[in-house]
Amino acid sequence: MIVTEIFYGVKCDRCGELYEDGEHSFWNDESSVIENAYESEWRELKGKHYCEGCHEINEETDEIVVFADYPQHLKTLNSFIDRIVKGLSRKVFEYESDFQVKFKLYKYSRLEESEENYIKNLLGENFSSLEYEVGKYDSKSCIIKIKR
Ligand SMILES: [Zn+2]
Numbered sequence: 001m002i003v004t005e006i007f008y009g010v011k012c013d014r015c016g017e018l019y020e021d022g023e024h025s026f027w028n029d030e031s032s033v034i035e036n037a038y039e040s041e042w043r044e045l046k047g048k049h050y051c052e053g054c055h056e057i058n059e060e061t062d063e064i065v066v067f068a069d070y071p072q073h074l075k076t077l078n079s080f081i082d083r084i085v086k087g088l089s090r091k092v093f094e095y096e097s098d099f100q101v102k103f104k105l106y107k108y109s110r111l112e113e114s115e116e117n118y119i120k121n122l123l124g125e126n127f128s129s130l131e132y133e134v135g136k137y138d139s140k141s142c143i144i145k146i147k148r
Helices: 029-037 072-085 113-126
Strands: 043-045 046-052 056-057 064-065 090-094 099-106 126-133 140-147
Touching: 043 056, 043 064, 043 126, 072 090, 072 099, 072 140, 113 126, 113 140
Parallel strands: none
Antiparallel strands: 043 046, 056 064, 090 099, 099 140, 126 140
């Protein structure tokens, strides 16, 4: 007998990061996922959800302040990466002078040459560098640096 079950996850409306608590990224019901995400400083505003890195709380008013939208080239890069890495984690780090997009490479140890070229063309003069990093248990990540 085949049983179908639905699981719930929450994704940041700004950076697209999927909430995970270290063990799971999907829960049996909506309230459990929201509750867990809140414990990790995720917040909801006008029906949208924002991860820890995409908002701050105004200490005087207690209001949620969502950071400025990503530039279009970064949004396009993120959706391209999400298509090629299919559900593996991708994170965006923001620094004063650049953004860094870091994601795991599962099947391949590096991107195809055509994918690298696509990324460089897409970012144009905002492209800074593309590097590979070997992490724990021989896992491989790709880090793309982008000028702001
Ligand atoms: Zn976010």
